[in-house]
Amino acid sequence: xxNDEQYEVNPAPPGSDRERDNEFYQLLAGGAKTRLLExxxxxxxxxxxxxxxxxxxxxxxxxxxxxxxxxxxxxxxxAMCGLFNEEGGMQGEDEALYSLSDQAIRFFGxxxxxxxxxxxxxxxxxxxxxxxxxxxxxxxxxxxxxxxPPPSPEAAEHLETWMRVTADxxxxxxxxxxxxxxxxxxxxxxxxxxxIGCALVEEYPELAVTVYNLPASAYIARRVINDRGCSDRxxxxxxxxxxxxxxxxxxxxxxxxxxTDWTPSVCKMLFEKVHKALPPEGKLVINEAxxxxxxxxxxxxxxxxxxxxxxxRRLFKEFEVYRQLFTxxxxxxxxISPMTSDAFYSxxxxxxxxxx
Numbered sequence: 001x002x003n004d005e006q007y008e009v010n011p012a013p014p015g016s017d018r019e020r021d022n023e024f025y026q027l028l029a030g031g032a033k034t035r036l037l038e039x040x041x042x043x044x045x046x047x048x049x050x051x052x053x054x055x056x057x058x059x060x061x062x063x064x065x066x067x068x069x070x071x072x073x074x075x076x077x078x079a080m081c082g083l084f085n086e087e088g089g090m091q092g093e094d095e096a097l098y099s100l101s102d103q104a105i106r107f108f109g110x111x112x113x114x115x116x117x118x119x120x121x122x123x124x125x126x127x128x129x130x131x132x133x134x135x136x137x138x139x140x141x142x143x144x145x146x147x148x149p150p151p152s153p154e155a156a157e158h159l160e161t162w163m164r165v166t167a168d169x170x171x172x173x174x175x176x177x178x179x180x181x182x183x184x185x186x187x188x189x190x191x192x193x194x195x196i197g198c199a200l201v202e203e204y205p206e207l208a209v210t211v212y213n214l215p216a217s218a219y220i221a222r223r224v225i226n227d228r229g230c231s232d233r234x235x236x237x238x239x240x241x242x243x244x245x246x247x248x249x250x251x252x253x254x255x256x257x258x259x260t261d262w263t264p265s266v267c268k269m270l271f272e273k274v275h276k277a278l279p280p281e282g283k284l285v286i287n288e289a290x291x292x293x294x295x296x297x298x299x300x301x302x303x304x305x306x307x308x309x310x311x312x313r314r315l316f317k318e319f320e321v322y323r324q325l326f327t328x329x330x331x332x333x334x335x336i337s338p339m340t341s342d343a344f345y346s347x348x349x350x351x352x353x354x355x356x
Contacts, residue, residue, distance in 0.1 A: 033081050034125065039074065040083055041122045046104060047112030054099035057089065072096070116165050121300075128307050136307060148261075148310040149214050149240070156216035160193040163257070164224075167192070169343025170256050170287055171199045177337035177347035179285045180204055180252070187212055187250040187277075189241055189270070190258035194221040198230040209234045210250070212241065241270060246277040253278060256287040257345070260301075263312040264321055271329035275352060283351050284331055289344040290319045297344055319346070326350045 012019035040046070043064050049055060055063065061071035075098050079086035083104045089096030100110075108115045131142060150156040174180060180200055184207065188197050191211035201207050211221050211234065218238045225234045237247055246253065253274045259267050274284050291298045298316040305315050326333055331350035338346050 032077075036074070036077055036081060037083075038122055038126055040078060041115075041119055044112065045083075046100060046108035046115060049098070049100050050105070050109065050111035054085075054087075054097050056094060057096045057098065058094035060098060068094075117162075120162065124304060128304060131307065142307045146308045146310060150216060153216050153219075156214070157220060160217055160220050163192040164195045167195045167199070170345055171196055172342040173337075173340055173345045173347060174200065174254075174256065174285075174287050175203055176340050176342070177287075177335075177349075179254075179283075179287075179335070179337070179347050179349050180207060183207055183252045183283075185250045185252070186210070187237075187246065187253045189246065189253060189255050191254075191256070192221070193217065193223075194225040194228075194230070194234055194236070196256060197234045198225060198228045201230055201233045207233070210237050210247070211235070212237045212239055212246070214238070214240060241273070242266070246273050248277050248279075250277070250282070251279065252283045252285055254285040254287065257289075259286060259288050259322075260316055261311050263314050264317065264325060266312070267317075267322075268325050268329060271325055271331065275330050278352060280352055280354075283334070283349055284326075285347065285349050286322065287345050287347045288322070289316065290322070290346055291316050292319050293339060294344050319348075322348060 012022055048063070057072045057075050058068070060066065060075055061068050064071070066074065072092065072094070075084060075096070076086065076089060078084040079098065079101075082101055084098045085101050087097040087099075100108075107118050127144065131140065136142060147155070150159055174196070180186065181204070183204070186197075186200070186207060186209045188209055189212045191197055191209075191213055194211045197209035197211050201209055211218070211225075213221060213236070215238050218236045221236050225231055225236070239246075255270070259270070262270075271284065278284065289297065294316075302316055305311060323333065326348075330353050332353050333348060334351045335349040336346070337348075
């Protein structure tokens with residue numbers, strides 16, 4: 001009689017040696033996956049396979065000058081990581097067929113057309129991975145480290161391009177929260193190149209937005225705002241929020257994807273400036289990624305920040321840190337809009353405490 005019995009994977013019992021070993025291998029596998037992802041990006045596999053279709057392991061090895069055995073194993077592990085679909089290959093055949101997985105297409109597009117954001121993340125990782133971590137931790141000067149403010153027009157352009165490419169999730173989160181409903185004048189502090197401001201005035205016909213940013217970014221914002229035809233309702237105010245006070249006359253002041261880069265002491269200083277600038281009936285809005293529910297995202301970015309001395313300690317923060325900062329600066333939370341399916345960000349609205 002045929003043996004129809006199926007193999008089942010039993011979960012590791014809590015506290016068992018197998019659970020301990022699994023947890024440790026998860027850490028090691030994270031490093032292995034990152035190195036594989038680096039090679040995937042450097043070979044531009046999303047573009048090549050997206051345009052040319054599935055290839056056998058032998059074809060991939062020949063096309064990219066890979067060692068036939070090492071290249072075969074590389075393709076196989078990419079399938080294990082979820083970046084490739086694999087057909088065949090049970091016995092290690094050259095004819096094993098590989099194509100982009102649905103996950104790879106979500107990251108990079110069907111032909112690499114969506115690659116900018118994720119490729120940039122990988123390139124930043126590669127830059128930092130070249131530096132010996134212990135030497136960095138002991139104070140080794142880091143070449144090409146991020147500086148604030150951006151030290152050149154080119155650096156500002158790169159920053160604002162990054163923020164523009166990644167703005168859709170932030171925009172959708174703000175709109176979904178309803179935080180801008182009934183708002184007439186919004187000050188968008190650190191508002192990038194005006195992309196979010198333009199999107200908000202297109203969504204809310206009665207809204208006017210002022211983008212507050214450093215001179216180099218303000219120059220870029222004026223260009224973007226003009227190109228999008230929003231100059232009649234989106235303007236620019238040049239300033240340095242670390243040094244300057246905020247302009248008055250706004251019923252809402254917003255930080256979107258700004259506070260995450262700064263320590264609690266800096267955030268407290270910014271909230272104090274907001275409190276001075278807002279009318280009693282005004283509102284402070286933050287649209288930020290909290291550590292809560294975003295642990296891997298926060299770890300990935302915090303690792304980068306180890307190498308960047310400009311921004312200080314304790315950057316990604318739990319919600320409770322922000323709650324305390326609101327209290328300490330005379331605000332009370334009026335509404336919390338948790339993360340949606342669009343992005344890592346949550347929106348918190350706070351109003352001045354009466355009499356403070």
